[in-house]
Structure formats: structure tokens, C-alpha cells
Amino acid sequence: MSFPTSLPRARTLDPKAAPTLRWGVLGTGWIADRFVASLRKHSSQQVVAVGSRTQSSAQAFADRHGITAAYGSYEAVVGAADVDVVYIATPHNAHLPNALLSLEAGKHTLIEKPLGTTAVEARQIAAAAEEAGVFCMEAMWTAFLPKYDVLRQLLADKALGGPLSVVADFGEWFADDHRIMRPELAGGPLLDLATYLVTFALGALGPVTDVAARGQSAPSGVLGQVGALLTHTGGTQSVLHTTLRGNTPTTAVIAGTEASLVVDGPFYQPGGFTLTSALGLGSLRYDEEPIAHEGLHFQAAEVARRITAGEMGSPLRPLADSIATLDVLDAIESACH
Amino acid sequence: MSFPTSLPRARTLDPKAAPTLRWGVLGTGWIADRFVASLRKHSSQQVVAVGSRTQSSAQAFADRHGITAAYGSYEAVVGAADVDVVYIATPHNAHLPNALLSLEAGKHTLIEKPLGTTAVEARQIAAAAEEAGVFCMEAMWTAFLPKYDVLRQLLADKALGGPLSVVADFGEWFADDHRIMRPELAGGPLLDLATYLVTFALGALGPVTDVAARGQSAPSGVLGQVGALLTHTGGTQSVLHTTLRGNTPTTAVIAGTEASLVVDGPFYQPGGFTLTSALGLGSLRYDEEPIAHEGLHFQAAEVARRITAGEMGSPLRPLADSIATLDVLDAIESACH
Numbered sequence: 001m002s003f004p005t006s007l008p009r010a011r012t013l014d015p016k017a018a019p020t021l022r023w024g025v026l027g028t029g030w031i032a033d034r035f036v037a038s039l040r041k042h043s044s045q046q047v048v049a050v051g052s053r054t055q056s057s058a059q060a061f062a063d064r065h066g067i068t069a070a071y072g073s074y075e076a077v078v079g080a081a082d083v084d085v086v087y088i089a090t091p092h093n094a095h096l097p098n099a100l101l102s103l104e105a106g107k108h109t110l111i112e113k114p115l116g117t118t119a120v121e122a123r124q125i126a127a128a129a130e131e132a133g134v135f136c137m138e139a140m141w142t143a144f145l146p147k148y149d150v151l152r153q154l155l156a157d158k159a160l161g162g163p164l165s166v167v168a169d170f171g172e173w174f175a176d177d178h179r180i181m182r183p184e185l186a187g188g189p190l191l192d193l194a195t196y197l198v199t200f201a202l203g204a205l206g207p208v209t210d211v212a213a214r215g216q217s218a219p220s221g222v223l224g225q226v227g228a229l230l231t232h233t234g235g236t237q238s239v240l241h242t243t244l245r246g247n248t249p250t251t252a253v254i255a256g257t258e259a260s261l262v263v264d265g266p267f268y269q270p271g272g273f274t275l276t277s278a279l280g281l282g283s284l285r286y287d288e289e290p291i292a293h294e295g296l297h298f299q300a301a302e303v304a305r306r307i308t309a310g311e312m313g314s315p316l317r318p319l320a321d322s323i324a325t326l327d328v329l330d331a332i333e334s335a336c337h
Numbered sequence: 338m339s340f341p342t343s344l345p346r347a348r349t350l351d352p353k354a355a356p357t358l359r360w361g362v363l364g365t366g367w368i369a370d371r372f373v374a375s376l377r378k379h380s381s382q383q384v385v386a387v388g389s390r391t392q393s394s395a396q397a398f399a400d401r402h403g404i405t406a407a408y409g410s411y412e413a414v415v416g417a418a419d420v421d422v423v424y425i426a427t428p429h430n431a432h433l434p435n436a437l438l439s440l441e442a443g444k445h446t447l448i449e450k451p452l453g454t455t456a457v458e459a460r461q462i463a464a465a466a467e468e469a470g471v472f473c474m475e476a477m478w479t480a481f482l483p484k485y486d487v488l489r490q491l492l493a494d495k496a497l498g499g500p501l502s503v504v505a506d507f508g509e510w511f512a513d514d515h516r517i518m519r520p521e522l523a524g525g526p527l528l529d530l531a532t533y534l535v536t537f538a539l540g541a542l543g544p545v546t547d548v549a550a551r552g553q554s555a556p557s558g559v560l561g562q563v564g565a566l567l568t569h570t571g572g573t574q575s576v577l578h579t580t581l582r583g584n585t586p587t588t589a590v591i592a593g594t595e596a597s598l599v600v601d602g603p604f605y606q607p608g609g610f611t612l613t614s615a616l617g618l619g620s621l622r623y624d625e626e627p628i629a630h631e632g633l634h635f636q637a638a639e640v641a642r643r644i645t646a647g648e649m650g651s652p653l654r655p656l657a658d659s660i661a662t663l664d665v666l667d668a669i670e671s672a673c674h
Contacts, residue, residue, distance in 0.1 A: 160583075162582070164553070164561070164562055164580060164582045164583055165508065165562050165578065165580045165582070165583060165585070167506050167508075167578045167585055169504050169576070169590075171502065171504075171590075171592050171597075173594065173615040173616075210551065212549050212550075212551055212566065213549075213566070214547065214549055214566040214568055214574060215574075216501070216568070216572045216573070216574055217572075224501070225501055225502050225574055227566040227574055227575075227576035228566075229549070229550070229551040229564040229565075229566065231551055231553075235553045235554075236553070237551060237552075237553055237562055237564055238564075239506070239564035239576060239577075239578035240576075241502065241504045241576035243501060243502045243592055245499070245501045245502070245592070245593075245594055246497075246501055246502060246592030246593050246594060246597050246615060247592060247597045247613065247615055248502070248504055248590050248592050248597060248599075249588070249590060249599055251586070253506075253508075253585050253586060255508050255580055255582070255583030255584060255585050256582075256583050257510065257582055257583060260508075260583050260584045260585060262585075262586055276584065278510040278583060278584055279510075
């Protein structure tokens with residue numbers, strides 16, 4: 001096997017050229033702010049409505065982002081005739097009820113990660129989407145970054161030889177009063193951070209046959225840090241680490257017999273990676289602008305294209321993959337207790 | 338807690354100023370070559386004898402390095418009156434018999450990593466050293482690098498706050514015919530590579546209360562790759578990965594509540610690290626010349642100083658620490674089968 005002379009090009013289509021849909025947003029938190037800002041800056045998508053449990057919060061969000069309609073309930077958004085697609089940006093433990101609300105109203109629905117708090121919840125959402133016959137997807141925005149299209153092509157071309165190991169970590173320091181520390185809001189590192197790790201590992205090495213994990217609690221009672229060892233079909237392995245109690249480089253590595261691929265930290269955001277030959281045949285560098293959560297528009301453009309084409313999901317993040325990720329996260333959670 | 342304004346200075350003494358001892362070397366392989374070259378270039382130590390199972394191999398090594406005495410047996414080296422200290426650089430599975438040979442001859446002895454192939458063997462060596470009343474140490478050269486003296490001071494000063502997680506990996510691609518792939522020579526990634534990982538983890542987080550591990554075999558039957566989760570006293574955690582089948586960045590991270598410390602790859606060699614505040618109070622950079630195995634002389638100077646002072650070991654790598662590392666490696670090995 002020879003080392004490639006250049007990297008494949010990303011096949012990602014121009015986000016600004018995607019059909020324009022009218023979006024309604026449920027929730028007014030950190031990620032909702034970033035999602036709407038990214039759409040306004042980088043896409044032709046229109047955000048036409050926002051809903052919150054309080055009118056004042058919805059109005060403040062609408063004022064920040066120039067949105068016409070601000071509703072003091074989620075029902076009003078999913079019932080609005082001018083909303084084509086609902087984006088659910090509420091806390092994890094509200095994803096299931098909010099998704100069912102949207103799907104049962106017949107709205108196409110994009111749900112923030114994770115799809116539900118457990119694989120059981122995720123399967124309920126998938127069943128409701130099938131019943132409603134509308135588009136439904138988890139907002140795993142990483143999958144839609146150009147970087148990951150290049151990475152997928154390298155894996156499909158077997159440019160790494162046998163990819164035998166994944167080593168990835170995601171550690172971030174959070175203050176004790178952060179939402180992520182609150183058990184009643186489904187806090188902890190698994191649903192927020194490890195979902196990226198497990199998604200990466202499954203994407204690189206395929207289905208999992210065994211999960212070993214250990215974790216320690218943070219003072220609030222949520223898991224503070226977790227290590228997990230995944231064994232994949234065919235005898236490959238992922239070694240994953242996440243913590244809420246300290247910052248780590250948050251890089252991801254796929255080590256193969258022909259080449260290794262090291263994704264710069266934070267690996268789940270727009271950025272670069274390096275592919276290096278195991279046999280000393282050189283290395284290749286990929287770079288894209290590290291615009292962090294401004295990269296959320298790639299995902300929105302994909303959603304708009306699929307919905308316009310009459311599809312029920314995206315092959316880059318089918319609901320089955322979201323469920324598979326939660327199956328592994330559930331197993332990690334179990335192994336930690 | 339405030340972030341430090343500067344890093345402590347390494348307290349490492351000038352290796353060239355250490356008392357000169359006369360060394361005899363057992364074995365003529367890769368590490369023996371590097372050890373002798375480093376001593377000649379960077380220290381005042383004298384290598385006066387080399388022994389091999391064949392006279393021709395010993396003579397070739399002596400010719401390469403300008404050593405006067407070349408012996409066709411290990412017995413001749415440990416029996417030579419002009420040898421003050423014996424350095425054992427034979428394959429892992431010969432460490433125990435070679436160490437006993439040297440110690441029973443009353444020679445001070447430095448034994449390449451790992452001390453033995455198991456903790457049981459390591460304890461035999463420690464007992465023989467005590468019986469003989471001579472100096473005995475494992476050649477864990479990393480412990481004597483200036484970088485690790487700075488790192489130890491930071492940990493002692495609690496500059497990282499609660500150091501809660503270690504994430505470290507050591508992956509290197511080896512050809513199928515390499516010595517490390519041979520089960521009959523105690524090959525595999527644990528004794529050669531993971532010994533550095535476990536030593537780092539124990540040094541940062543202290544004794545281990547639980548070991549979980551998974552591994553996959555390489556075609557030759559040795560373990561090809563291993564992931565391990567160590568739980569340390571007090572509820573801290575290490576997440577470790579090693580592979581013989583691909584190259585990984587080989588970095589080591591200690592993530593604490595006040596700061597994180599990221600050691601450049603390869604973390605076990607001379608090089609740099611970065612200490613970064615968790616609260617955004619800045620970062621500090623440590624650098625030393627990345628001279629790879631030329632850094633073996635720091636260890637030799639320490640050995641010469643301790644022996645001259647009449648000590649039986651070094652507090653930077655006591656035999657108890659070498660045994661503790663092998664206890665964990667034994668547990669990892671068991672958990673992988």
C-alpha cells in the first residue's frame with residue numbers, strides 16, 4: 001500500500017446554496033444562541049419563531065436575533081403555520097417530550113444532542129417520527145463539517161490500513177453551579193461530551209461488542225470523569241476519556257497499520273487534522289477555518305436539503321446511529337455504577 | 338488558589354560533575370548502544386567492559402564504542418575487578434537471571450526496564466539486592482530527566498489543584514519481525530511501552546485500587562494493543578492506551594481543577610510541557626532539548642552519585658516503585674485474558 005499524494009476534497013455543498021426553510025426554535029439557551037447566529041451569518045436559512053416557557057425569555061431571544069415571532073410556549077411554535085422545521089434546543093431531559101410535541105404536530109424536527117437521555121427514549125422518538133412521516137434527526141453537527149467528509153473518504157479508501165485503535169478525549173472544566181453539574185437536568189459528561197467521543201469511535205471502527213468503563217463522581221453527584229474501553233467488531237478498540245473537572249487537549253486519534261490520523265483539538269469542531277504514514281512516507285495536512293460553533297450552519301443546510309428532497313433523515317446521521325451512540329452511552333453509564 | 342507566575346527550576350545536578358564509575362554492560366542491543374553513546378557524549382562515566390553470549394558480538398560492540406574489554410560471557414563482566422557497576426541491557430526475560438548473577442557477584446546493578454517480567458520476578462531481584470547489600474535500580478531513565486523534576490515540584494506544590502485525571506498513550510508501529518512481537522522474548526506492549534504509562538500514572542496520582550483493561554492480540558500472539566483504566570486512591574483516574582500496530586502522539590496529560598499539564602510527545606523522553614490554568618489565568622511553558630535517548634546519561638549520573646554516597650538505590654526510582662508498576666502491569670495483563 002502506498003501513501004496518498006494528496007487528501008480527497010470535501011464533497012460538502014455550499015451551505016448558502018441550500019433551499020431556504022423557515023425554522024422555529026424551542027429553547028433560548030447557549031446552543032440556541034449559537035445555532036441562530038451561525039444560520040444568520042453563514043446560510044440562507046430563516047429563523048421565523050422562537051418559543052420558551054416564558055414570554056419574556058422568548059422575546060429577549062427574538063430581539064437579540066431579529067426574529068419576528070416570540071412565543072411563551074413550545075406548543076405555539078410547533079403549531080405555527082409558517083414554521084417548516086422545528087429545532088429543539090431545550091435541556092436533555094426535555095428532548096423526548098419536546099420531540100414528541102413537534103413530531104405529533106407534523107413538523108420536521110432537528111433535536112439537539114443527545115436524541116434522548118437513553119436509547120429507550122431515542123427509540124420512542126424514532127418511532128414517533130416514523131409514525132408522523134416527517135424528517136427527524138439528531139443535531140450531531142460534527143458529522144456535517146467538511147473535515148469529517150474528508151475523514152470518511154480516507155476511511156472508506158482504507159488509507160490508514162487496518163484502523164486498529166481510536167484514542168479520544170474531551171475534558172472541560174465547568175464551575176460547580178453549571179447546568180452540566182445538575183443531576184435533575186441529566187447533567188454529567190456522558191450525554192454532553194462523551195456523545196462526541198462515542199460517535200467518533202463508532203464512525204471510525206464500527207459497532208461495539210464490549211464496553212468496559214470506570215467513573216468517579218463530581219461533588220454534585222453527576223459523574224465527574226469517565227474512562228471507557230470499547231471493543232469493536234473485528235477486534236479493534238477505542239480508549240475514551242471525558243471529564244468535567246479539568247481541561248484536556250480534546251484530540252482524537254485513529255491509529256492504523258499504514259497511517260495515523262490525528263484530529264486537532266477540539267476534534268468535534270471545525271479545524272484541522274494530520275495524516276501521517278506509519279512507514280515514514282510523509283504526512284498530509286487538512287485545514288479548515290476553526291470557527292467553533294459558527295460551523296453549525298453546515299448541519300442546517302443539510303437538513304434543509306434533505307427536507308426539500310422529501311427525505312426523512314440524513315445518511316450522515318441516521319436515527320439508527322443516534323440510537324447506537326446512546327446504547328453505548330447507556331452501557332458506559334451502567335459500568336460506572 | 339492563584340496560577341504560578343513561573344515554573345520551578347529543575348534541581349537536577351550537572352551530569353558531567355558526577356563521580357566517575359567504571360561500568361560493565363551486559364548485552365549489545367539497541368538500548369545498550371544508546372546508553373553507552375549517551376554516557377560518552379554527556380557524562381564522565383567510563384564504560385570499561387561489555388559482555389555478550391558471543392565473543393564476536395561483544396567485540397563488535399567494544400569496537401563501536403572504544404571499550405577495552407570485550408567478554409564472551411556475562412560471568413566475566415560481573416567478575417571483572419575493574420567493574421564498579423553492571424548495567425543489564427539484555428532482553429526482558431533475561432533480567433532476572435542476569436540481575437541475580439550480578440548481585441550475587443556483589444556488583445552494584447542497574448537493570449533495564451522492566452525490572453523483571455512480573456512483579457514476582459521483581460521481588461526476587463529486590464530480595465537479592467538486599468541480601469547482597471549493593472545498589473540496585475531499574476533503568477527508568479525518564480524519572481531523572483530535568484523535566485520530571487519540574488513536574489514533580491508542580492505536583493508537590495499542588496499547582497494543578499486536584500489532579501483528577503491522567504490521559505496518556507504510547508503507540509508505535511513495529512514490523513512483524515521485530516523482537517517486541519516475539520512471545521518467547523516477553524514481547525508485547527505492556528513491558529516495553531505501558532511501563533512508561535503506568536509509571537507516569539502512579540507518579541501523578543498515587544497507588545491504584547482497581548484496574549480494568551481490554552486488549553487485542555497481534556498476529557504473533559503477543560498483545561497488539563491495550564486500553565487500561567486505573568482507579569487511584571482517593572478517586573482519581575488514569576486512562577491509558579498502548580499499541581504496537583500504529584503511531585500515536587504519545588502525549589501525557591494531567592488534568593486538575595486548577596490547571597492542566599500536557600507533556601509533549603514522546604512524553605517519556607526529554608522535551609517540553611505546557612501548564613495551563615483552568616480558569617483562564619494563562620499558561621507556562623517548559624522546554625528542554627529533545628535529545629531522545631541521548632538523555633540516558635541523567636540516569637547514569639544519578640546512579641554514580643548514589644553508589645558513591647553508599648546508598649542502595651535512588652529515591653527517584655526505588656525498587657518498591659518498580660515493583661508497584663509491575664503489580665499494575667500484571668493486573669492489566671490478567672484483565673486482557
